[in-house]
Amino acid sequence: MSNNDHLRTKINLETASFPWSELLRHFAGGTVLVVAGELDLVEVALHMAEDRAEQIAALLNSGQLARVSDAQASEWLEQDRQLWTVVVKPWILVQHRVDHA
16 A cells, blocks of 8 residues: 555544534634535545645635635535544535435
């Protein structure tokens, strides 16, 4: 298993679903980034863990990776939203995936 595969597996095992209300203190500290629903949360976390600046910059520029806005935070709190999360210090990546039934 390559280092990349090992890190991907480690990140995948560290993902968890959390209610937004439990992440508010991190949001207040400015360390929460939202990952667009169409992206693979583990792949974005891998880019960050491996410091792939070019890929991260592209995601930031496209808006597919961004700080959670105050409006989004309020909406998630009102809806008691569950989000997929993973920590890539110092960041917490969150993602709301819409299930298409």
